Amino acid sequence: MLICLRDYWNYDAVKDLLALCMMADGEVIGQEINSYNTEDSKELFGCFVDGELAGLAGIIRQSEQALEIRHLAVQTKWQGKGIGRGMITEISRTAGIETITAETDHEAVGFYRSTGFAITSLGEKYPGVERFACILSVGAAAQSRM
Numbered sequence: 001m002l003i004c005l006r007d008y009w010n011y012d013a014v015k016d017l018l019a020l021c022m023m024a025d026g027e028v029i030g031q032e033i034n035s036y037n038t039e040d041s042k043e044l045f046g047c048f049v050d051g052e053l054a055g056l057a058g059i060i061r062q063s064e065q066a067l068e069i070r071h072l073a074v075q076t077k078w079q080g081k082g083i084g085r086g087m088i089t090e091i092s093r094t095a096g097i098e099t100i101t102a103e104t105d106h107e108a109v110g111f112y113r114s115t116g117f118a119i120t121s122l123g124e125k126y127p128g129v130e131r132f133a134c135i136l137s138v139g140a141a142a143q144s145r146m
Contacts, residue, residue, distance in 0.1 A: 002045035013053040020073040054078040057087045069102040102134040
């Protein structure tokens with residue numbers, strides 16, 4: 001189950017997880033957390049295991065039918081246990097959502113591919129860094145889970 005982190009008390013745990021998926025310093029990460037807490041179109045959700053924040057998903061509502069996963073991170077000790085996949089499954093069940101998009105690097109593209117996203121290379125978007133567009137048709141994902 002995903003829990004909204006807007007009023008979550010452990011700022012450091014949220015900051016540490018965002019640091020896993022952002023190449024940024026603490027100040028930029030703090031600004032990102034603030035934007036999740038203040039902007040209506042952005043939401044930050046957490047997944048807990050035994051009361052511990054094990055993973056988080058930051059989403060931006062693009063339209064009534066589309067969401068963008070802006071951030072997705074799972075604590076290292078919980079990786080490979082289905083938490084990331086479970087968060088995407090929950091996000092895909094959001095009422096009215098037909099499409100989920102994400103942008104990622106080479107390190108995480110395999111995860112998105114294995115979760116049912118169609119992958120397209122965006123080329124070298126930053127010097128020496130290839131980026132990928134990931135698109136999930138929620139109707140198709142729901143059918144593949146049946």
